[in-house]
Amino acid sequence: MTEKRSRRAPRRSEAERNDRTLLQAAREVLAEDGAHATVAAIAARAGVGIGSLYRRYRTKEDLFQRLTELSLDHWIEAAERGLAEDDPWRGLTGFITERVEYGQGTLGPIAGTIEVTDAMAAKSARSDELTEALIARAHEAGVLRPDVTSADIFLLLEQLGRSPAVEQLRRQGRTDLLEAAAEAHRRLVGIAVDGLRAGRHSALPGSPPSPRLLTERWTPPPASG
Numbered sequence: 001m002t003e004k005r006s007r008r009a010p011r012r013s014e015a016e017r018n019d020r021t022l023l024q025a026a027r028e029v030l031a032e033d034g035a036h037a038t039v040a041a042i043a044a045r046a047g048v049g050i051g052s053l054y055r056r057y058r059t060k061e062d063l064f065q066r067l068t069e070l071s072l073d074h075w076i077e078a079a080e081r082g083l084a085e086d087d088p089w090r091g092l093t094g095f096i097t098e099r100v101e102y103g104q105g106t107l108g109p110i111a112g113t114i115e116v117t118d119a120m121a122a123k124s125a126r127s128d129e130l131t132e133a134l135i136a137r138a139h140e141a142g143v144l145r146p147d148v149t150s151a152d153i154f155l156l157l158e159q160l161g162r163s164p165a166v167e168q169l170r171r172q173g174r175t176d177l178l179e180a181a182a183e184a185h186r187r188l189v190g191i192a193v194d195g196l197r198a199g200r201h202s203a204l205p206g207s208p209p210s211p212r213l214l215t216e217r218w219t220p221p222p223a224s225g
Contacts, residue, residue, distance in 0.1 A: 019056060022046045026067055027106050032167050034109030039063075061114045067107065068114070072123035074102050079130035088141040092134050093193050096153070100160045100189050108158045111217035145198045151209040160189050
């Protein structure tokens, strides 16, 4: 029995490594191709055959749902870490930085293209609750500019969670410039985050985005015909 368990352990570890590689490849292909990302492109990026991918995920939708759940898990964990931080500004900006580094922007293009499962909906509600708490605490402390809303933060994360320069260089195979592009992106994130700080700012243009812009994107459009 012990010998059988010892043989299963390496196989399980290898399967977990392969799954992580596959999920990372899916994120990268989604960042480049958006909703048009194909299973073939994801498998090729991961260095596996399409059959291997389908043994792990029955459909592309299953794979994207798994990616979304993992992203929501990380969102919840990052928000909880932010709320555990004594300083409201460090808590909020630490959360934003973590989410940007995770690659939040890669999942935006699949909104409305996959079914929202009960697990996804529950995790999304929890992530919204924690994020609202982070933002409310920063507003109450007077460190976040008062005209910034939670929808602003959500959309900012989506925009900053991608780096077109990094994606282009990766497609070109320019590994010599990848780190420089990543550093430039981190600098831009710092500039954007600093713009959230309360102080002397020009008024933001337009009205605050409606929460519907975020939630209804995940509802598939009605079938035509």
